[in-house]
Amino acid sequence: MNNIFKFSFYIFLTLSFAWLAFVVGAKNQYGDLDPTSQYLEENGSMPKDAELYPMSMPGIAQLGSKEYLSLGCVTCHTQQVRSEIAGFDVERGWGKRPSVPRDYILQEEVLLGHNRVGPDLTNVGLRDYSNEWLHKHLFMPNSIVEGSICQPSPFLYETIDEPASDSIETSINGEVTHIKPSIRANRVVAYLQALKQDYELPEIAFSEKTEEESSEVVESVVSASDENVTSFPTWLTAQMESGKEIYMKAAPGGGLCYTCHQPNGKGIPGQFPPLAGSDWVLGDKERLIKISIHGLMGEIVVNGVKYNNVMAPPGIPPGSLTDEQIADVLTYIRNEWGNSTSAVSPSEVASVRSTVQDRAPMQMWTAAELEKKYSSD
Amino acid sequence: MKISPEQQVDQSAKFAFSFFIASAGLWLLAAALLAYIAAAKLTDPLFLATWEAFTYGKIKVSQANAFVYGWGGNSIFAVSLWIIARLSQSPVRGSVFLIFAGAVWNLAITFGLLGILDGHMLGHELLEMPKQVWPALFISYLVISFLIFVVFRSRKEKITIAPQWFIIAALIWFPCLFLFGWSGLELNPGRGTLQSILSMWFGQNVIWLWLTPVALGCAYYIIPSVLNRPIDKYYLAIFGFWCIAALAPWSVVHHLEGGPVPMWVPAIGTVMSIAMVFPIAVASTNFHSTAFQDISRVWNYLPLRFVIFGTLSYTISSYIGVIFSLPAVAKLTQFSIINEFHFNQRVYGFFSMIIFGVVYHILPQITGREIGTTAKNFHFWTSALGVFALLLAYLIGGLTHGVLAQQPSLEWVKVIESVKPYFLITEYAFLILGFSQLVFVLNLWKVLVPNPFSSCDSNLQQKTA
Numbered sequence: 001m002n003n004i005f006k007f008s009f010y011i012f013l014t015l016s017f018a019w020l021a022f023v024v025g026a027k028n029q030y031g032d033l034d035p036t037s038q039y040l041e042e043n044g045s046m047p048k049d050a051e052l053y054p055m056s057m058p059g060i061a062q063l064g065s066k067e068y069l070s071l072g073c074v075t076c077h078t079q080q081v082r083s084e085i086a087g088f089d090v091e092r093g094w095g096k097r098p099s100v101p102r103d104y105i106l107q108e109e110v111l112l113g114h115n116r117v118g119p120d121l122t123n124v125g126l127r128d129y130s131n132e133w134l135h136k137h138l139f140m141p142n143s144i145v146e147g148s149i150c151q152p153s154p155f156l157y158e159t160i161d162e163p164a165s166d167s168i169e170t171s172i173n174g175e176v177t178h179i180k181p182s183i184r185a186n187r188v189v190a191y192l193q194a195l196k197q198d199y200e201l202p203e204i205a206f207s208e209k210t211e212e213e214s215s216e217v218v219e220s221v222v223s224a225s226d227e228n229v230t231s232f233p234t235w236l237t238a239q240m241e242s243g244k245e246i247y248m249k250a251a252p253g254g255g256l257c258y259t260c261h262q263p264n265g266k267g268i269p270g271q272f273p274p275l276a277g278s279d280w281v282l283g284d285k286e287r288l289i290k291i292s293i294h295g296l297m298g299e300i301v302v303n304g305v306k307y308n309n310v311m312a313p314p315g316i317p318p319g320s321l322t323d324e325q326i327a328d329v330l331t332y333i334r335n336e337w338g339n340s341t342s343a344v345s346p347s348e349v350a351s352v353r354s355t356v357q358d359r360a361p362m363q364m365w366t367a368a369e370l371e372k373k374y375s376s377d
Numbered sequence: 378m379k380i381s382p383e384q385q386v387d388q389s390a391k392f393a394f395s396f397f398i399a400s401a402g403l404w405l406l407a408a409a410l411l412a413y414i415a416a417a418k419l420t421d422p423l424f425l426a427t428w429e430a431f432t433y434g435k436i437k438v439s440q441a442n443a444f445v446y447g448w449g450g451n452s453i454f455a456v457s458l459w460i461i462a463r464l465s466q467s468p469v470r471g472s473v474f475l476i477f478a479g480a481v482w483n484l485a486i487t488f489g490l491l492g493i494l495d496g497h498m499l500g501h502e503l504l505e506m507p508k509q510v511w512p513a514l515f516i517s518y519l520v521i522s523f524l525i526f527v528v529f530r531s532r533k534e535k536i537t538i539a540p541q542w543f544i545i546a547a548l549i550w551f552p553c554l555f556l557f558g559w560s561g562l563e564l565n566p567g568r569g570t571l572q573s574i575l576s577m578w579f580g581q582n583v584i585w586l587w588l589t590p591v592a593l594g595c596a597y598y599i600i601p602s603v604l605n606r607p608i609d610k611y612y613l614a615i616f617g618f619w620c621i622a623a624l625a626p627w628s629v630v631h632h633l634e635g636g637p638v639p640m641w642v643p644a645i646g647t648v649m650s651i652a653m654v655f656p657i658a659v660a661s662t663n664f665h666s667t668a669f670q671d672i673s674r675v676w677n678y679l680p681l682r683f684v685i686f687g688t689l690s691y692t693i694s695s696y697i698g699v700i701f702s703l704p705a706v707a708k709l710t711q712f713s714i715i716n717e718f719h720f721n722q723r724v725y726g727f728f729s730m731i732i733f734g735v736v737y738h739i740l741p742q743i744t745g746r747e748i749g750t751t752a753k754n755f756h757f758w759t760s761a762l763g764v765f766a767l768l769l770a771y772l773i774g775g776l777t778h779g780v781l782a783q784q785p786s787l788e789w790v791k792v793i794e795s796v797k798p799y800f801l802i803t804e805y806a807f808l809i810l811g812f813s814q815l816v817f818v819l820n821l822w823k824v825l826v827p828n829p830f831s832s833c834d835s836n837l838q839q840k841t842a
Binding site: 088 | 418419420422423426427428429432433434435436437438496497498500526529530535536537542545546549550553554557561567568569570571572573574575577578586619622623626627630632634635636637638639642645704707708711712713714716717782783785786788789790791793794797800
């Protein structure tokens, strides 16, 4: 300890051992990973003409990654889906599978991050956000996700008075604004849309519970209700089939109902009320239609049990269901899972819609509001 | 007038020490301002939103860099210079070079932070400043540490003691870490997540192997010299030292748990961070069983009160850190604002508090001027309150964050909404801390720059006489 050269040498050794292990060791282990096909042949070779993954990002997205880094987004957003043993990321729907080292080999800037004040962005490109939505979010996150503390980037946009061909209409505090994305904003959005790990690799398959399982559930429900559907009159069968499709569909034009109310219509105890046997579903149509147009929030008593949650206006994007679609899906939930009551027609929906024309598109109903209206009628 | 050898050493170190500690104080204020802006932006995203230079990410990153390299670096130079010179009983040589290199160091950090705010950030933890400034930082660092080694080499007493091990080791570790990090991140960057491992390794080790050992060395110096009694169970100190040297560089990567890296990397990290209980226990025993033999002196001598606050904070929060590295707990808290708790407890609650104490101990000896007790006390209590509020908010807020994030059905924005109250508390805590740091800098100012109009400055008269 008393000879500074020896001392320096020893403490240098302790440091370099760790460095050697983590850097040289890890580099030897996986420093030369290459893109590969999703599945390998039995003999370990890649199938002929197979697509190789990961694919490199489009050029504009690569430029976007630089903007993402320079704006400091990585301070709050991670880009890693942890393995199922180590975290809840797959369960939360942040990825179809955990991330693996091979996913990152073509990225120039690897921005794993280690803080999640914002959501994980590994698969943000898979979440069906339109470019327009992302631009609105970048411009003023608060205006499109209420309560978000994501930092606005108005300096990436030009605010213009008259709508132009490449401008986007957004509303800030109820005021309509037209914004024109700069080239940098377009890069960031292209980058976000390019962030996706939607392929399997020989070393990692999609986690169960995500697509495969839920599609299985959908299928089993489909086959179970097939038998019921046959007993309906033909005009109702068509409406039921279309309603079921909307109920189950998790893509634009769908209702995404099953994620909360579940494919079996039983909801989740304590969180999402059931539809099967529900006094609300089997009761007044007007209330149901209103909820289907504007959504519902706050406390609600269903079959004597209290729930407190938020139901955004159904549809993707929210509130986009047409009169026909609302009629179909309401008819479906009123006649499925043992429910059996009158169907809802598109003209009924249209007449209710005309009475609530003045209500703002995202202003959700409360149960109290609906009940008051109902009893006074 | 005959000058004692101590005074000779103090005189030789005076210029460089004053320069470094004054720059450290200014950086501390800059960091406090940035920290407040960052906290305010989290509670109100519209705050300064139209300025591109002030995005939350940039502010947050430049705050960490200003704190670690500006305040941390300068204060490390100051206290290690003085402690090494005192222990070696050998005067500081080449003050001009020290100050010149120090000026380069400060300029490089200034340009580095401006670079970050201008959007030229690198994506590696605590290596975020643009590439161009690093050569300047590295060379000025080498000059300063070389001059400290010169003092150390000319020491009168050949047998070294604990404070010297920790401080000298820290001075050697930082450039090694930098070279290792720089070679693997910029010169010959590894592909994919190899970069992430190295970036994590570097960023965490700067805290563990640079700031931490210096603060420990200061505590090992100041506790026995003020209390005038030997460190209790001193024979354990060498074990504690080598434990940190051997374990800390391995333990830091446990933050990668579950990520896209080979499984063994975080696994080793976790095992080693659990093993870190040994050096923590050693340091804690050494400090506290010595200090508690004369607790009234500790309480009444303010510099020591600062230092013991720091060592207690080190002990408690390092144990908490060990708990949070266990995979079952990390599952919840790994990406939550608990990370802010870890960073802030180490740089504020531990490192800064010890440095404040040591500086208050050194300044009167070097300048011959005493700082007002009220001002010092005020600084202590506001710091203690600020640190306490900050750490508690991040700890409880982090647990809330982690537990809620685990519920898949809960929308993300709802998770963050329930953490918001804690962000508000941290905003106030940073305000209090900023205020206390302003008091610290004013205290420094009062001793370092004597009032030219006060004719009854006894020291000045003494010197001229």
